[in-house]
Amino acid sequence: MDAFIQLLTDWGYWGMFISAFLAGTILPFSSEAVLLACIGLGLDSVLSTLSTTAGNALGGLTCYWIGHLGKMEWIHKYFKVDQKQLDRAVHFxxxxxxxxxxxxxxxxxxxxxxxVLGLMRANVWIVCISMTVGKLARYALLVAATLGIISLF
Incomplete structure (x- = not known):
């Protein structure tokens, strides 16, 4: 895994985009590690944040699309999403x-x-906008805290 993160770090902004896309899907991956490594190597923090946000939002839309397929048994069988997670999301x-x-x-x-939003056939435009805002805020806070612009604790 370390070699893969190193490869993505070497690719710069495209590596951040790809890592964030993977993290935005149901695959377990840490886009934050790649983002912070690239910023530590001197890449522009604003472009890094935007690249990571774009990749993560696109990955998130794949989750929406999976839900939009509408077959719960497919979601459990092929995508390994736990029923407990879905139940918590529905309640939320x-x-x-x-x-x-x-x-x-x-x-x-x-x-x-x-x-679940895909299963509910929620408005894709509102989902896309609100999802992107949330993901951008998370990455911006992470980068700002890393650069010492703000203190989270």
Whole structure:
């Protein structure tokens, strides 16, 4: 895994985009490690944040699309999304709608939120906008804290 992260780091902005895309899907991957490594190597923090956000949002849309397929047994069988995760996401989303994609950056439940929004056939434009805003805010806070612009603790 370290060699793969090194490869993505060597690719710069494209590596960040790819790592964030993988992390945005249901695959377990850490786009934050690649983002912080690239910034540590001197890449522009704003372009790095935007590249990572774009990749992660596109990966998130794949989760929405998986949900939009609408076959729960496929989601369990092929994508290995746990029923417990989906149940928590349904409870979290219930009565709130498409804007709940804002919280898709959350670990564990974030992918399930997007899958459930796809299952519910939520407005894809609102999902896309709110998801991107949430993911951008997460990466911007992470980068700002790393650069010492803000203190999270």
């Amino acid at each position: 989303i219930h009565g709130r709608g498409s804007w709940m994609a804002l919280f898709s950056f959350l670990p564990v439940i974030g992918d399930a939120i997007l899958i």
